[in-house]
Amino acid sequence: MAEDMKQALKSYFQSKIEGADNLEIQNFKQPSGGWSDEAFIFDVHWSAKGQNRQKGFAVRKQKEGGFMPEMKNLYPQFKFLNLLSKICDLPVPGVHWYETDDSIIGGAFFVMDKLEGESYVPWSKEGQQFLKQAHDDGKIPYEFVELLAKLHCLDYQKAGFSNDFYVPEGVYDYIDKKLIETESLYYRYMMYPDPVMVDALEWLKANKPAAQRYSIIHNDYRTGNLLYENNKITGILDWENAEIGDPMVDVAYVCAKSNRMDSPFLCYLLDREMFFDTYSSLTGLTIDEKVIHYYEVFHQVRFVLISQSAGKAFATGQTKDLRMARQGYRWSLMRGMVAELLGY
Amino acid sequence: MLNKTLVIHTVNHVLKESIVPQLQDGVAKEQAIALISVLKNLDMLTVENTSPKEKLIVLITDSIDQQLRKLISDSKFSLHLESLSKIEGDLKKAENISDVEEKWKQLNEIQCKLIQFLYKERVKNPQVDETYIYPIREQIRKQLNIEMSMVR
Numbered sequence: 001m002a003e004d005m006k007q008a009l010k011s012y013f014q015s016k017i018e019g020a021d022n023l024e025i026q027n028f029k030q031p032s033g034g035w036s037d038e039a040f041i042f043d044v045h046w047s048a049k050g051q052n053r054q055k056g057f058a059v060r061k062q063k064e065g066g067f068m069p070e071m072k073n074l075y076p077q078f079k080f081l082n083l084l085s086k087i088c089d090l091p092v093p094g095v096h097w098y099e100t101d102d103s104i105i106g107g108a109f110f111v112m113d114k115l116e117g118e119s120y121v122p123w124s125k126e127g128q129q130f131l132k133q134a135h136d137d138g139k140i141p142y143e144f145v146e147l148l149a150k151l152h153c154l155d156y157q158k159a160g161f162s163n164d165f166y167v168p169e170g171v172y173d174y175i176d177k178k179l180i181e182t183e184s185l186y187y188r189y190m191m192y193p194d195p196v197m198v199d200a201l202e203w204l205k206a207n208k209p210a211a212q213r214y215s216i217i218h219n220d221y222r223t224g225n226l227l228y229e230n231n232k233i234t235g236i237l238d239w240e241n242a243e244i245g246d247p248m249v250d251v252a253y254v255c256a257k258s259n260r261m262d263s264p265f266l267c268y269l270l271d272r273e274m275f276f277d278t279y280s281s282l283t284g285l286t287i288d289e290k291v292i293h294y295y296e297v298f299h300q301v302r303f304v305l306i307s308q309s310a311g312k313a314f315a316t317g318q319t320k321d322l323r324m325a326r327q328g329y330r331w332s333l334m335r336g337m338v339a340e341l342l343g344y
Numbered sequence: 345m346l347n348k349t350l351v352i353h354t355v356n357h358v359l360k361e362s363i364v365p366q367l368q369d370g371v372a373k374e375q376a377i378a379l380i381s382v383l384k385n386l387d388m389l390t391v392e393n394t395s396p397k398e399k400l401i402v403l404i405t406d407s408i409d410q411q412l413r414k415l416i417s418d419s420k421f422s423l424h425l426e427s428l429s430k431i432e433g434d435l436k437k438a439e440n441i442s443d444v445e446e447k448w449k450q451l452n453e454i455q456c457k458l459i460q461f462l463y464k465e466r467v468k469n470p471q472v473d474e475t476y477i478y479p480i481r482e483q484i485r486k487q488l489n490i491e492m493s494m495v496r
Contacts, residue, residue: 191345192448195455195484199477202463311345320354328345332491344485 002028005040008105009059013044016097020046020053031119036072037240038063041114056114058093062107068185068309074098077240078110079164084216084239087159090150091115091227091235117227117234122268123261131223131268134231141270142278143233144223148254149282151236152215152247161216167244171210174245179204182301189308191315196335196344200301203342209291211246218242221250222259223267247285252295257337258303293341300338307331352387356380394444396494400487401444404451407483408435411458411476420469424461431457455484 006025014023023046031039040059047053062074078098085094093112100108120127134140156162168174183201186194218225219241227235253259254275259267266272276287311328313319359380367373412432415421421428431454438450459480466472 193453193456195452195459195480196488198456198459199481199484202460206463206466314354315346315350317350320357322355322358325346325351325354329495331345332488332495336488336492339481339485339488342481344481344488 002030005030005105006042009040009042012104013046013057017044017046017048019048022047036063036068037061037074043114056116057096058112058114059105059109060112061105061109068189068306074108074110074240076165077242080161080242081112081239083159083161083164084154084242088150088154090147091233092239093235093237115227115235115237117229119227119235119237120224122222122224122259127224128263128268130228131265134228135265135269135271137231139231140228140233141274144226144267144269145275145278146282147233147236148218148221148250149279151218151221152250152283152285154216156214156216156244161244165244168211168214172208174211174214175208178245178298179208182298182305185305186301186308189305189312191308191312194335196339197301197304200297200338200342204294204298204301207294209246209248209288209294211248212285213247214244215247216242217245217247217250219245219249219253221253223269246295247283248287248291249295249298251279251287252292253299255292256296256299257341258300297338297341300334300341304331304334304338307334348390348392349387352383356383393494396490397444397448399490401448401451403483403487403490404448404455405435405439407480407487408451408454408458410483411480415476418475421465424465427461431461455480 006028009028010023010025013025014020017023023044026043026045028040028042031041038061040061041056042058043054043056045052045054060074060077062072075098078095081092081095084090085092093115096111096113098108098110102108120130122128122131156165156167161167166177168177179201182204186197186201218236218239220238221236225236225238226233227237254266254270255272266275279285280287307327307330310324311331314321314324314328359376364373364376367376408431412428412435415428416425416432434450434454434457438447438454441447441450459477462472462476462480466477
């Protein structure tokens, strides 16, 4: 399988790098099976005009089935990274090509730069050890907040995002749109009517917070989506849900229980007070605990939808991936977390 | 959430197609092949465990019934007797369903309708939270505990 992919990539890069001789794919890695998309990381070696060249690339490929498959489209992510990587000094990959021809590697994909560094699964033993050490050292936690603040302070209008991406206008515009989308996803993936989700959706509609301002938001900013090297954050990955929205969505995501479970630290890394104080002083935004709670409920509702979509995909035979069945079984546990947040 | 036979059938498919061909160790391979047969037999000799849903049906029915009585006797809801009677009618219909899965599903649907009705009322009457929504949540928590105890 890996050999077939290497061969396919070799042919592809041969067609993309003009005048390349002796092209080879080396250090080929597939970081994990991939829940929604698949990723491949490798170095391309070639010679041109008598000189040896080398460059690291990463490929992100759309996967059949998986979580919320109807929501998948790599092109916005490609466009987003294309703009973002050109306007800021955040560690985000530059992008090169977007392809829709299935015959190349079996699905739509895009090619981006390989970023150096190691990633960790935050809840694994190794991840928890790394993040605890980073917490005690203090440099990575500060950088974690600083990068998020920088992202939220970028001038998206000036950078041209408003030409290609939806820009909310009124203070409730963003959340109104998200709630319509969330409710329609609930009905799309519903297997059984769920009073917990209906309660949560009604509660979200009844308690909408006004956005202080809109920013570029990542929507999945957590320690597991970063790369680290030499006590530094060297990469911010997984931009598939990035958009223009309320920055408190990202702040609350960092606080979400699903991203820390029993750890006393947010995302296994941060002291809550330090996070809020540093973020506020860097962005000038006020953090209101009520708003954070609101968006924590919102995120937990989205987590339930992930379990719901996985369970439905498995139950209806759209996927045979057993991880989807496991997620489906977790449905009740995820609903339990929504109930807890609502004070049940 | 997932049908027992479907899950076992798919697990066996994954064992056959994705796991067994990758196993290099002879003993592991033999055990995995035996596992496929064991699972098939286990599926044929066991039935879906419906007892948690049966317990849930009792709890949900009581909860809806209790809330409806409270609402019907509450003068603040006198203008909504028609909507409440409709929910009451749906409850009666659901009580006559014999299939456990379908009955549980219908009762949950009624709980959802009741919650949506209460949130609409909440706009005019904020006391709905204390009087109705919080007590319903207590009942749903009991249901959730049963559902969560069935998952690892």
